[in-house]
Amino acid sequence: MKGFILAAGKGTRLYPLTLEIPKPLLPVNKIPIITYLVELYLKNGITDIKINVQKKHLKDFAKWRVIYFPRKKIELMVERKPSGTFTPIAKKISPQWFREPIVVSNGDELKELNIKKMMSWHRQKGALVTVGLVRVKNPKDYGVAKIKGDKIINFIEKPRKPPSYYINSGIYIMSPEIRKYFPKRKKFSMLESDLFPKLAKEGKLFGYKWRGRWTDCGTFKRWEFAIKNWKKK
Template sequence: PSKAVLLVGGRGSRLRPLTDKIPKSLLEVQGKTITEHLLDLLKKYGIRDAVLCVGYLKDKIKEYFGDGTKIGVNITYVEENEPLGTAGPLKLAKKYLKDSFIVSNGDELKNINIPRMFRLHKRKNALATIALTTVDDPSHYGVARLDGSRIVEFVEKPVKAPSNLINAGFYILEPEVINMIPDGFSMLEKDVFPKLAKMGRLRGFPFAGQWFDIGNIERYKIAEKKWEGILPFEEDEMDLG
């Protein structure tokens, strides 16, 4: 894929007071904003076109990145005038999304082998492929039940989890998925992915790279300590083979 959509419109209320004056996508981990770490991942694999879906404190984000030139990417902005969830903003960005594209939540750090994920997506003729990360305690997340690489269903915050694989907030989608998104506020996780699962066109890609959710202060501190950054190819053992 040559384009990525980053969902950076969220308010980050669980990160207050840090997010009273700056959007959570501009919070720094090891001296670099969360959004820049995501852009590093994209750039590593040659993806230099990013659509930023902005909402809360959007002017701060636009001021910080501008058109992306200074960090070597080409940034387009799509503005939400009210919260549209994880799916709604894709309708606003539709005119930019003509081929397979990436969508990523803006409040997580992740290190994923994108070409490998894309190969699975194409080979299985998926309409959407979700990156899956392993967690010790999946009870706070949407947990995937798989049949091979096919996602049968997601169980939200289960008491007894079908696996330890959770949605890592990173997707490869085909443009026709945008036509399945309802108007207004909507969530990929609840309004779109279940339909694709029923059609047998939703795949899961488990990855072993790091993943941190920066949803609250405690998790933010863990990421600050443990994140290893996006390594260039030579150092990335996961890419051998």
């Protein structure tokens, strides 16, 4: 299997720290966040990995790769400016590489799930995009999925009355056909606003509910929680 990791965001909620250190390289128990993600990929048979990174952080990621995964097939794709979460996947990955469904993950979360099962489920459903959904106790702090059967109707951001306890866990299976949904003449494009709503309207956005450990490290509070609670098993 092939996998992509989104790691070129600015990490503004962790400023000024992320002005110097890219968010995926922040440590959780002395191990960079993205290391856990790559280990998850490798454990699930994902051996061909691409990671998009900001140009100013290329040396940091190159050093990380040498230290942690010197013999693994990991390509760093450089972005001069952040282009969102949809653009790198639809426009910057070669069609030859993206000929079959791939696994995509945000680079600032910790998660433990069986990706092989998620991929099988995606193929079985004939989905264009499958969003990994995880159940949380306090969904009001996140984008919450409104679900009908196996399909996602929409996501509601930080609702007062959540329609479910399931949120976007930042891991996806994507089929090559998503390219045709890319908005023309747009350099910055987001999965959450430019792709998912269109697929949901067409009934092609599926939600895969998984159980396991998950934590977001996108704010100081959540990063601190991860440091205190995430231990390697």
